[in-house]
Amino acid sequence: MSRSISPALLPLLHHHLGGPVLKATALSGGDINDVYRLMTGQGEVVLKASRRALPHLFFAEAQGLGRLRGAASRRPAGLLVPEVLAYGDAPGGWQYLLQSYLPPGDETPQAQEALGRGLAALHSVTVPGFGGTADNYFGALPQFNPPAQSAADFFWEARLRPQVRLAAEHLSEADADRFEALRVRLPRLIPPEPPSLVHGDLWHGNLLYTSAGPALIDPAAAHSHREVDLAAMTLFGGVAERVFDAYAEAFPLAPGWQRRTDLWNLYPLLAHVNMFGSGYLGRTRAALDAALQL
Secondary structure: OOOOOOOOOHHHHHHHHOOOEEEEEEOOOOOOOEEEEEEEOOEEEEEEEEOOOOOOHHHHHHHHHHHHHHHHHOOOOOOEOOOEEEEEEEHHHEEEEEEEOOOEOOOOHHHHHHHHHHHHHHHOOEOOOEOOOOOEEEOOEEEOOOOEOOHHHHHHHHHHHHHHHHOOOOOOHHHHHHHHHHHHHHHHHOOOOOOEEEOOOOOHHHEEEEOOEEEEOOOOOEEEOOHHHHHHHHHOOOOOHHHHHHHHHHOOOOOOHHHHHHHHOHHHHHHHHHHHOHHHHHHHHHHHHHHHOO
């Protein structure tokens, strides 16, 4: 991460904020983008900036944040989503996104339960079909969201197939054969449910406990099966069991959802292989083994 804001961004920030940036503090979590907390005359905001040449990166993120805010507002969810203040392009190949700042708070048992109930309320906002939203990004990788007839079709065509193709140099012929075997089984493995708006990248780093309640940030939003988000929360740890208990009490899950987490997490694991290399291949193969044993 760059430790200081590019001078190319400063005139645009001044324009959007109605004055100069008084102080900028680099935040953690900027593996893909540079992230800063900005102190301004109007209060604190968050800046995300990137020179990765990913077309419409922050337009797609702004759309996802807007969808989540809209869905949360239609239910007494108790979930916060940052407000998008501005986004655009700057000289030197920069893209930027300005969003509201959410002050940190304590991760209490009450806050954990509020997160579970809030996510359940968000997922209860169902949509007519799987996919069908604008394409966006999962980390630095393009994420495609074509319409699909079922959760299994969407998961294979829009999620697993593109990542398997991209990971061809890392996967053996046996790996490819096992993914093909999984493709055939998918319709029998995924319980039928109406599609929900999902965050799409809900590892614990994208869950915040703020002074005003739990919040979701950095979405890869899509219309998909709600178990996608539950599975992601188990992938890299860090989410309390109380969150899952509160979710299940508010919006019961189909039997065996815990066993399906490896199936859903094949997508982020393959994406990590494609973004960061073969160090994630062992976990991917283990998840594939577990999925084929369902």
